[in-house]
Amino acid sequence: xxxxxxxxxxxxxxxxxxxxxxxxxxxxxxxxxxxxxxxxxxxxxxxxxxxxxxxxxxxxxxxxxxxxxxxxxxxxxxxxxxxxxxxxxxxxxxxxxxxxxxxxxxxxxxxxxxxxxxxxxxxxxxxxxxxxxxxxxxxxxxxxxxxxxxxxxxxxxxxxxxxxxxxxxxxxxxxxxxxxxxxxxxxxxxxxxxxxxxxxxxxxxxxxxxxxxxxxxxxxxxxxxxxxxxxxxxxxxxxxxxxxxxxxxxxxxxxxxxxxxxxxxxxxxxxxxxxxxxxxxxxxxxxxxxxxxxxxxxxxxxxxxxxxxxxxxxxxxxxxxxxxxxxxxxxxxxxxxxxxxxxxxxxxxxxxxxxxxxxxxxxxxxxxxxxxxxxxxxxxxxxxxxxxxxxxxxxxxxxxxxxxxxxxxxxxxxxxxxxxxxxxxxxxxxxxxxxxxxxxxxxxxxxxxxxxxxxxxxxxxxxxxxxxxxxxxxxxxxxxxxxxxxxxxxxxxxxxxxxxxxxxxxxxxxxxxxxxxxxxxxxxxx
Numbered sequence: 187x188x189x190x191x192x193x194x195x196x197x198x199x200x201x202x203x204x205x206x207x208x209x210x211x212x213x214x215x216x217x218x219x220x221x222x223x224x225x226x227x228x229x230x231x232x233x234x235x236x237x238x239x240x241x242x243x244x245x246x247x248x249x250x251x252x253x254x255x256x257x258x259x260x261x262x263x264x265x266x267x268x269x270x271x272x273x274x275x276x277x278x279x280x281x282x283x284x285x286x287x288x289x290x291x292x293x294x295x296x297x298x299x300x301x302x303x304x305x306x307x308x309x310x311x312x313x314x315x316x317x318x319x320x321x322x323x324x325x326x327x328x329x330x331x332x333x334x335x336x337x338x339x340x341x342x343x344x345x346x347x348x349x350x351x352x353x354x355x356x357x358x359x360x361x362x363x364x365x366x367x368x369x370x371x372x373x374x375x376x377x378x379x380x381x382x383x384x385x386x387x388x389x390x391x392x393x394x395x396x397x398x399x400x401x402x403x404x405x406x407x408x409x410x411x412x413x414x415x416x417x418x419x420x421x422x423x424x425x426x427x428x429x430x431x432x433x434x435x436x437x438x439x440x441x442x443x444x445x446x447x448x449x450x451x452x453x454x455x456x457x458x459x460x461x462x463x464x465x466x467x468x469x470x471x472x473x474x475x476x477x478x479x480x481x482x483x484x485x486x487x488x489x490x491x492x493x494x495x496x497x498x499x500x501x502x503x504x505x506x507x508x509x510x511x512x513x514x515x516x517x518x519x520x521x522x523x524x525x526x527x528x529x530x531x532x533x534x535x536x537x538x539x540x541x542x543x544x545x546x547x548x549x550x551x552x553x554x555x556x557x558x559x560x561x562x563x564x565x566x567x568x569x570x571x572x573x574x575x576x577x578x579x580x581x582x583x584x585x586x587x588x589x590x591x592x593x594x595x596x597x598x599x600x601x602x603x604x605x606x607x608x609x610x611x612x613x614x615x616x617x618x619x620x621x622x623x624x625x626x627x628x629x630x631x632x633x634x635x636x637x638x639x640x641x642x643x644x645x646x647x648x649x650x651x652x653x654x655x656x657x658x659x660x661x662x663x664x665x666x667x668x669x670x671x672x673x674x675x676x677x678x679x680x681x682x683x684x685x686x687x688x689x690x691x692x693x694x695x696x697x698x699x700x701x702x703x704x705x706x707x708x709x710x711x712x
Contacts, residue, residue: 189205189212190260190262190641191204191249191264191637192264192633192634193633194266194267194441194630194633195242195348195349196629197288197462199216199245200219200238200241200245201245202215202242202249203249203630204250204252205631205638211631213250213255215246215249215251215252217241217248220233220234221233229291229292229294231288232283232284232286235284238285238352246429247427257430260429260433261434261643262436262638262640263429264435264436265352265435266445266633267352267438267441269347269370270288270322270323272347273285273348274342275345276342278360279344279359282335282338283331283338286331288322288463291541292330293321293327294321294550296326296329296333296394297318300319300326300329303393305317307393309386309390310379311377311378311379311382314481315374315479315480315481316478316479317475319377321549322543324372324376325401328345328401329395329397332395332397332398342404344404344405346365347368347371347375349371349440350438353438354417357417362407363406363407364407366408366416366417367409368437368438369411370412370439370440370483370486370487370493373483373484374440375481378409380409380484385401388402411489412439415435416436417435418431418434418435419433419435434640435640436639442467442495442497443486443493443495443632444633444635445459445467445631445632447487447632447651448630448631448635449597449599450597450624450651450656450658451468452595453471454592454593455469455594455596456593456596458596458598458599458613460502460598460600460602461502461601463497463502464579465495466495466496466497466579466583467494472492476589478545478585479494479495479545479582479585479589480496480544496582496585498575498579499542499543502516502602503539504553505568505602507539520606520608523569523608524611528612528705529670529705530709533555534555534557534570534574534677535553536553536554536678536681538551539552544582545585548687554685555570556681572608576609576612576615578682579613579616579617580617583617595620595622596622597621597622597658598613603623604624604627607661613661615664617663620661622660623659623660623661624657625658625659626656638650670705670709677701
């Protein structure tokens with residue numbers, strides 16, 4: 187029997203769980219930090235390093251108190267974060283600016299330029315991240331920062347992902363060149379591929395912009411999977427966290443990737459980590475490139491498998507925005523949604539409010555709702571948005587299956603499915619297959635699993651999952667509801683590609699609104 191701490195940095199808060207290898211989760215606590223948005227720039231999203239580390243201390247203390255254990259009993263700690271959440275640092279690993287959060291999309295121009303040069307020069311690594319470089323990823327954000335902070339360039343000694351930053355600090359590492367780099371982060375977001383020689387050539391990056399010519403120097407450090415140690419907890423942070431100095435810390439990863447581990451992912455599973463956005467995760471022993479899919483990286487989720495990542499740029503954030511505009515909350519608007527029938531609203535919603543991550547990889551898109559009439563309510567829009575995220579998820583799963591990724595089970599992980607059963611029901615009906623929902627929240631459980639591996643408590647990921655992952659409840663599809671969605675989904679798919687793909691010809695959409703009205707009328711008939 188042993189006890190570890192699992193840390194998960196999300197978009198708005200950090201959660202720390204104290205987990206026993208036999209008894210499971212003993213205690214868990216969260217602490218919030220502000221997200222800085224700007225009314226004059228909807229693409230801006232930053233956060234403070236000091237606020238993140240303050241929250242880590244606060245949440246760890248609360249979790250220990252709730253668990254009723256001494257920090258001296260904790261045998262390892264592991265950290266996951268959002269990404270790309272980029273941190274420019276000086277020679278002492280001190281941040282030169284606030285974090286560029288994962289959902290900061292200011293670097294759209296830079297992403298387009300990187301994609302154009304990569305395609306023109308046949309950059310093979312680009313194909314492993316879907317053929318399009320994203321404004322959410324590392325080089326885009328680095329180039330944007332370099333262009334807009336000329337006065338700080340001279341102090342820039344490194345650029346790190348948030349997950350690597352926190353882990354390095356906990357290990358007492360202050361030299362950017364010695365930061366343990368997560369394969370998950372550098373592989374999915376920085377075009378790193380050991381089979382292709384590592385990072386893209388600096389010559390190619392320099393042809394995007396000479397400011398990127400020194401990127402390799404900024405990304406120094408050993409790249410490893412999460413079954414490797416990053417180091418051990420240093421005395422300074424041990425004292426702050428009330429833990430024992432010297433306990434092992436594995437190389438970090440992204441939150442959604444470890445959430446998939448905590449949800450019990452196996453080959454043949456797809457895990458929808460549904461939170462502020464949706465990350466769609468799968469693992470495979472062998473796979474190839476998949477157009478439009480965010481990334482395929484060996485060892486990014488499970489050390490022994492290729493990790494496959496896709497997703498939606500916003501999910502919970504869209505639900506929150508609908509509620510906020512209505513002067514309500516998602517919980518309040520959700521009351522009564524259980525009685526909604528497929529297509530009854532007459533609305534069809536393209537959930538591009540924060541752009542498209544997969545499979546179009548187009549951050550310039552915006553949300554679109556078809557079928558409004560004078561009687562529609564915010565609750566109707568919320569239901570249509572849930573349907574829209576389900577349709578978008580189906581498009582992604584179809585793309586994965588088209589390129590040989592086996593999909594035998596769908597697991598809805600993340601925080602939203604724990605609180606919104608309407609979402610699980612709609613997803614099952616749209617996908618036409620059962621959706622498995624963990625019976626308890628899995629956030630930070632993946633971190634705990636890798637902490638246990640670092641402590642030597644379990645020998646494999648699977649052994650730890652068998653001991654710690656919760657059972658599932660099954661949400662089965664309703665055949666009649668699925669039949670309705672089989673009529674609605676082709677309209678969504680046509681609009682998705684017709685409006686979202688700049689290269690597509692103008693789509694004949696004359697049948698969309700009449701079909702929406704017909705299906706809504708049929709749904710209202712008792």
